[in-house]
Amino acid sequence: MKSYLLPEFVIDRDDFRCIRCEVCVRQCANDVHWYDEEDDACYLDETKCVGCQRCATLCPTSALTVRRNPASNPDNANWTMDVLMNIYKQAETGGVLLTGMGCDRDYPIYWDRMVLDASQVTNPSIDPLREPMELRTYLGAKPDALEIKGEGANQRVKTRMAPQLKLEIPVMFSAISYGAVSFNTCESLARAATEAGTYWNTGEGGLHSKLYKYKDHTICQVASGRFGVHADYLEAAAALEIKIGQGAKPGIGGHLPGEKVSAEISRTRMIPKGTDALSPAPHHDIYSIEDLSQLIYALKEASHWVKPVSVKIAAVHNSAAIASGIVRAGADIVVLDGIRGGTGAAPTMIRDNVGIPIELALAAADTRLRAEGIRNRASVVVAGGIRSSADVVKAIALGADACYIGTAALVGMGCHVCQKCYTGKCNWGIATQDPYLAKRLNPDIGARRLTNLLRGWSHEIQEMLGGMGINAIESLRGNRQRLRGVGLSREELDILGIKHAGE
Amino acid sequence: MRSTVSNGADFARTRVFKKMIRIYPREDVCIGCRLCEIHCIVQHSKSRNIIKAFKSERRPRKRVEVEEEGHVSFALQCRHCEEAPCVTACLSGAMSKDPKTGAVNNDPERCIGCWTCILVCPYGAIHRVEDGHVAGKCDLCPDREVPACVANCPNEALVMEEV
Numbered sequence: 001m002k003s004y005l006l007p008e009f010v011i012d013r014d015d016f017r018c019i020r021c022e023v024c025v026r027q028c029a030n031d032v033h034w035y036d037e038e039d040d041a042c043y044l045d046e047t048k049c050v051g052c053q054r055c056a057t058l059c060p061t062s063a064l065t066v067r068r069n070p071a072s073n074p075d076n077a078n079w080t081m082d083v084l085m086n087i088y089k090q091a092e093t094g095g096v097l098l099t100g101m102g103c104d105r106d107y108p109i110y111w112d113r114m115v116l117d118a119s120q121v122t123n124p125s126i127d128p129l130r131e132p133m134e135l136r137t138y139l140g141a142k143p144d145a146l147e148i149k150g151e152g153a154n155q156r157v158k159t160r161m162a163p164q165l166k167l168e169i170p171v172m173f174s175a176i177s178y179g180a181v182s183f184n185t186c187e188s189l190a191r192a193a194t195e196a197g198t199y200w201n202t203g204e205g206g207l208h209s210k211l212y213k214y215k216d217h218t219i220c221q222v223a224s225g226r227f228g229v230h231a232d233y234l235e236a237a238a239a240l241e242i243k244i245g246q247g248a249k250p251g252i253g254g255h256l257p258g259e260k261v262s263a264e265i266s267r268t269r270m271i272p273k274g275t276d277a278l279s280p281a282p283h284h285d286i287y288s289i290e291d292l293s294q295l296i297y298a299l300k301e302a303s304h305w306v307k308p309v310s311v312k313i314a315a316v317h318n319s320a321a322i323a324s325g326i327v328r329a330g331a332d333i334v335v336l337d338g339i340r341g342g343t344g345a346a347p348t349m350i351r352d353n354v355g356i357p358i359e360l361a362l363a364a365a366d367t368r369l370r371a372e373g374i375r376n377r378a379s380v381v382v383a384g385g386i387r388s389s390a391d392v393v394k395a396i397a398l399g400a401d402a403c404y405i406g407t408a409a410l411v412g413m414g415c416h417v418c419q420k421c422y423t424g425k426c427n428w429g430i431a432t433q434d435p436y437l438a439k440r441l442n443p444d445i446g447a448r449r450l451t452n453l454l455r456g457w458s459h460e461i462q463e464m465l466g467g468m469g470i471n472a473i474e475s476l477r478g479n480r481q482r483l484r485g486v487g488l489s490r491e492e493l494d495i496l497g498i499k500h501a502g503e
Numbered sequence: 504m505r506s507t508v509s510n511g512a513d514f515a516r517t518r519v520f521k522k523m524i525r526i527y528p529r530e531d532v533c534i535g536c537r538l539c540e541i542h543c544i545v546q547h548s549k550s551r552n553i554i555k556a557f558k559s560e561r562r563p564r565k566r567v568e569v570e571e572e573g574h575v576s577f578a579l580q581c582r583h584c585e586e587a588p589c590v591t592a593c594l595s596g597a598m599s600k601d602p603k604t605g606a607v608n609n610d611p612e613r614c615i616g617c618w619t620c621i622l623v624c625p626y627g628a629i630h631r632v633e634d635g636h637v638a639g640k641c642d643l644c645p646d647r648e649v650p651a652c653v654a655n656c657p658n659e660a661l662v663m664e665e666v
Contacts, residue, residue, distance in 0.1 A: 019557035021537070
């Protein structure tokens, strides 16, 4: 059948600059470029281009420009080119539309509709370069009250504290499974988390034994497929996370195609080589909060009660009530993953249409947990579309204890968000198991770039806190007075629990 | 003491003091892009302008070569051997080992183009260069702080070490 699909991208090659060095030819896993010796020319097949910018980035003479194909149907707000292409694709294949990364539709980004406060005249701002500024935060259940024993100098805290995770910056790396991404990606994340004093998350794909040495900075996930979950795995974690759902595809399971299940992944995931790794949509042993509680306590028991247990859900309509249930079920940390959360593969319609923005879910959950008087019993971590240090500061002011970054971390390592993770042909060496491509992410460079990113963010967070006259991240938590909405309706402001700018 | 310099360093400056440096490839992260070869050519060109070097000038021969099979690749240039067979074999005394830097260099004025060095080099790292009358090889870019191949490797698969 003749395909009606137009190329998504066009590539301009400046022939004056092109030196026929063939770097583009060797770097493109999609075979877009090739060199013809007879004509001494580089030719292109733009229909295969995914717009990952690898060729343009590595071209030594900047001869290449990859841009969106400007060809479009007559202006039509309803039948956009994307919509048309999706229909052509399905009419030609009869399949489900697949995609990677997070929702790319233009739902309101509330981070960009909220502004932060700063001190002027009546309360002094603080210069973080001259005065101490505390970004350290602890995740885990906090006691209702502290009991003190002893007298005078011998006073000691009597209350037994629940296990805590110590974060030097309130940003952790989201769950990204080995299988969805390359080993080098996992190693980069693990090394950067260790260096920066934060945590990375294994995702549902188990943990390669070579990474056990980063155990003090590893959060091990237990998901519906239970891939790679065994005693050593639980031992190799600083905390355990039960994944109920993820923001990119709430309500549906995962599917790692058999082609990606190499020998190493098969060993790590404990499944036969070359077989599809299917994560069921629900945990088949969890159909109620009580069931969830059983798994939480089973994991606590298995890890000798020294590790916090987290529960991650996708942000959906009633996630505030579910968060309350999760806290009551005994979780130490509740993770909410918003609609913009990423994935290695998801049906496009699910990714773009299911779930709610994380800002609203966070505000609603924090409000509810506070109203019920159980906010101290668990930390709240948010994920899904955290792009900058300003988003982190706003999330903390809205009530989060810390943030997870996934997409931002991958971008830090070179990802250009082309959303083709599901093809396994990531030209940046991230979402691939092809040894030829996976080498492209040097873990030394990946770890360094991530550490730099976190260092940059921590400086910025300190500056923003200082500007507000606050010298500890703990003092900002849930301090919604320091936020104002811009251009938001009364309803949105009520849900976010903030005033409008000018109020 | 050994110190490792990667391509993050300021490579525009020249090595003021004659240092002993060696270049090592890292096969585990070499991505076979061959940018080392391209920048080697530019470095040994007349103008050192990448577009001119490739398009309008006489293109020098690359002194580094990427060896590749399947997904395994690494860049290979002269190892500047301790007991260099090319120095021993050279008929005219053109090939010599710098006692200060340990670098093995070919003097084109003295080279007679007999290709004995090419025959004896166990790495295949010596070639007939530009004009075809003399042998040429990696000179460790003596007027750069960091050799061009190391400085331009996008994945730090070439590492310069001071020895």
